[in-house]
Amino acid sequence: MKTEHVEVHAGHPNIFEELGLPDAENHFLKAQIVAALHRLVNERKLNQAKAGTLMGITQPEVSRLFRGHFREYSVERLMSFLTAFNQDVEIVVRPHAKAGETGNITFNAGMA
Numbered sequence: 001m002k003t004e005h006v007e008v009h010a011g012h013p014n015i016f017e018e019l020g021l022p023d024a025e026n027h028f029l030k031a032q033i034v035a036a037l038h039r040l041v042n043e044r045k046l047n048q049a050k051a052g053t054l055m056g057i058t059q060p061e062v063s064r065l066f067r068g069h070f071r072e073y074s075v076e077r078l079m080s081f082l083t084a085f086n087q088d089v090e091i092v093v094r095p096h097a098k099a100g101e102t103g104n105i106t107f108n109a110g111m112a
Contacts (some may be wrong), residue, residue: 022048023056029107030070033078040085055081 014032015023041062050063055062067078070078079089096103 005048024054025069025105026075029075029105030073030078031068032107032109033082034068034070036087036107037078037081037085038085039109041066044085054084069079070087 006066012018014028016027021027028048037055041048046054047059048066049059052059052062057065065073082089
């Protein structure tokens with residue numbers, strides 16, 4: 001049996017940026033919000049129809065959302081889905097740690 005050498009390296013945390021996609025930071029933020037929504041649906045043992053009712057969308061839309069088709073949703077709309085699950089969404093603005101550099105957008109789905 002022939003063994004092939006495969007080189008592995010650590011990638012960028014934002015896969016959209018690593019792939020060179022435009023608006024990578026926004027896509028990454030949306031993906032993180034959708035992942036938090038998926039976790040909440042699973043924790044509550046909801047089916048997609050019940051989750052959709054809670055979020056105000058249809059079951060097929062929930063299915064598409066959880067399969068990664070979230071471009072059609074704004075960050076604001078995705079945040080409203082979080083609030084439908086009794087989650088508080090807090091936006092904090094503070095100076096970037098390194099003066100002169102562009103700031104960052106981070107998402108932290110704290111578990112209470």
